[in-house]
Amino acid sequence: MPADPTDPFQPPTPEQFETFLRDHPANPPTAWQMRTPWLIALVLIVLSFVTGGPVSAVLPWVALIWLIGHTSFRSRRMVSLQVGVRRTQETAMLRRYTQAMRQGWRMLPQVTPIPMLHGQTVAMISHCLDTLGEYEAAIVGYDYLLAQLPPGQPITVHIGVSRAAAALGAERLSDADDGIRRLRGPVEPFTNTPISAAYRLAMLTQQVRTHHFEEGVQESEGLIDELRPLGVDAGYGHALMALCHFHTDLNAGDRDDVSNPAKTWWRQATLLLPPDTLLKRFPELQPLTELS
Amino acid sequence: MNEQPPINPDPDANGPTDQGDQTPPTDDRAALNASASPVTIPPFTPDRFLRDLGIDSTIRWTALVVVVVAAGYLILSEQTDTTLGLAVVMLLAFGWISINTISATVWRTLPSITELIGHNPVGAEALLAEHLKRRPLVRWVRLMLYHRLASIRHRQQRFQESAVICQSLLGQNLGPARRQRGPLLLMLLEAQLQCGNLHGAYAALLELHAQPLPLVESLQRLALQTRYEVLAGHDAAALAGVKQKLMLAELMPADHCGAMHAMLTTSATRAGHQELADWLWRRTCLLCSPAQVKHLFSSPFSIGVVAPPDPNG
The missing domain is CATH 1.25.40 (Serine Threonine Protein Phosphatase 5, Tetratricopeptide repeat)
Known part of the structure; x- marks a missing residue:
């Protein structure tokens, strides 16, 4: 989505996001809060036995109406919040990240009583920040989620991979390296899924950011299959592999003759994603634009 | 990557195929396992579906009428002892809540059935068979059970049965389950395409276009x-x-x-x-x-x- 120059939107800083999450944590109702409507109904029924006359006859019905009304209100509220979060996620899916960020930011305080929706909203905001290049702020969100989620679950592993990739984006190389090493085992059961593909892309990004281009080339066998679950986003991986070949050729002294593999990988990358999109996320791909 | 594996499938397979052929694809092992599994729910018939709905409806309306008549009689009757009357009202209310508890219990298991359909269709079908026998169920809860049955049949690649279930469900007023209308129409559309019924698919498409759908759908x-x-x-x-x-x-x-x-x-x-x-x-x-x-x-x-x-x- 091209940025609108008139849009006053400023993504939150990591500190702002951290404070926001601290002010609006997931806050599910306690067991007593859940029981309160039933206790009120019980009190009304007991009162109906204690009192006499018409009040006594009316109170049980009041209790029943109260319970039905309360349950109905709660379920309507729940559905309304679910629809709100789903719409926000759809906006993010349509790559309108700024708009999705705004909606998510407004939704978060409302969904604090429902931990599932709260987690989904934080994940969506973090993903938007990540995609907008606000890696440090995204890491705040990912860390918050990782502290809440049970280890080993697919969503936990996926967020762990996203966090490692964001750390690479933020040039926190040793932090990213720790994350990638730690995730090697947990990622294994998710072969041929977007999780393993995102992990492979993170590894390739690490090789590029640490200038291990030859290592990247050596490990390129099967890369297309490994990246495939990412869909068109596999284009980022193809572009990074083209860069690995490009620098390997330069290091080998073939300054004037860029090898066919570099051109092939770049052609594949631009077949999946436009060069502008590739450059926006990985500015180091700039020299490859001459290969087009 | 220097050499991309040549992807040039068998040209004989490229031509239009027999649309009526319903042999399952060989590489979908999960679906094959599912289709080979013993069936615990008999093949769907619209008549039995309507009879189920009718029985539920009759039991629930009868119970409601009893509750209302008894409550009305107790309130209007001046000769009845108030405490006894209250106790009877409470008993009736308790009975009514108990009847609804059956539906609430079944409703709570719907997400687990949905989850089971993904990785254990046999288990899902067994659970569904158990719940379909329960009576009386709130109308929309029973409709949701049949929706899950359609999903299982669809996954088992029994598309004709899946299409019939979807059509039967879509012919009903879905009530609180109306949000499932979109997924049902999508399932019907796919089943019709798999059966090679283009007229049926077109009708489903028309209805889908009249339906507001979330992005994924x-x-x-x-x-x-x-x-x-x-x-x-x-x-x-x-x-x-x-x-x-x-x-x-x-x-x-x-x-x-x-x-x-x-x-x-x-x-x-x-x-x-x-x-x-x-x-x-x-x-x-x-x-x-x-x-x-x-x-x-x-x-x-x-x-x-x-x-x-x-x-x-």
Whole structure:
């Protein structure tokens, strides 16, 4: 989505996001809060036995109406919040990240009583920040989620991979390296899924950011299959592999003759994603634009 | 990567296939296992479905009438002892709540049935069979149980039965379950396409277009509509707004995105847009694995994907 120059939107800083999450944590109702409507109904029924006359006859019905009304209100509220979060996620899916960020930011305080929706909203905001290049702020969100989620679950592993990739984006190389090493085992059961593909892309990004281009080339066998679950986003991986070949050729002294593999990988990358999109996320791909 | 594996499926498999053939695809092991599994719920018949709804309705209305009449009598009768009257009212209310508890219990298990359909259709069917026997159920809870049955049959590739269940459900007032109307229509559309019933598919598509859908379901509708257009030979319609369609296809999971590209490749080839067909085909080969591409071409449920001629030979 091209940025609108008139849009006053400023993504939150990591500190702002951290404070926001601290002010609006997931806050599910306690067991007593859940029981309160039933206790009120019980009190009304007991009162109906204690009192006499018409009040006594009316109170049980009041209790029943109260319970039905309360349950109905709660379920309507729940559905309304679910629809709100789903719409926000759809906006993010349509790559309108700024708009999705705004909606998510407004939704978060409302969904604090429902931990599932709260987690989904934080994940969506973090993903938007990540995609907008606000890696440090995204890491705040990912860390918050990782502290809440049970280890080993697919969503936990996926967020762990996203966090490692964001750390690479933020040039926190040793932090990213720790994350990638730690995730090697947990990622294994998710072969041929977007999780393993995102992990492979993170590894390739690490090789590029640490200038291990030859290592990247050596490990390129099967890369297309490994990246495939990412869909068109596999284009980022193809572009990074083209860069690995490009620098390997330069290091080998073939300054004037860029090898066919570099051109092939770049052609594949631009077949999946436009060069502008590739450059926006990985500015180091700039020299490859001459290969087009 | 110097050499991309040549993806040139068997040309014999590229032609239009028998749309009525319902042999399951060989590489979908989960579905095969499911279809080979013992069936615990007898084949669906609309008559039994309507009888189930009728029995539920009769029991619930009878119970409600008893509660209301008894309560009215106790309130209006001046001779009744107040405490006894209250106790009877409470008993009736308790009975009414107990009847509804059956539905609430079944309703709470619906998500676990949905989850089971994904990885253990046999277990899901057994659980569903148990719940379908319970009476009385609130109308929309029973409808949701049948919706899950349609999902199981769809997964087992028993598309004709799945289509009949969907049609029976769509003929009912879904009430609080009306949000399932979109998924039901999508399931019906796919089942009709799998059965080669283009008229039925068209009718489902028409209804889907009159239905507001969330994004994910809109994407599914787009893929199924494209599949319908390719099957029906409406290549111009399939290619209309191709740029926007591809933008939306890119939001789909990789294999669905690849299938969309393959379908559009077919239409572009047949419509003589060779350059577009080549471009789409190259993207298809990146988005789908050779096995997936082969499956697209050789599946009995093939949409008759036609690959453009290989530019290298």
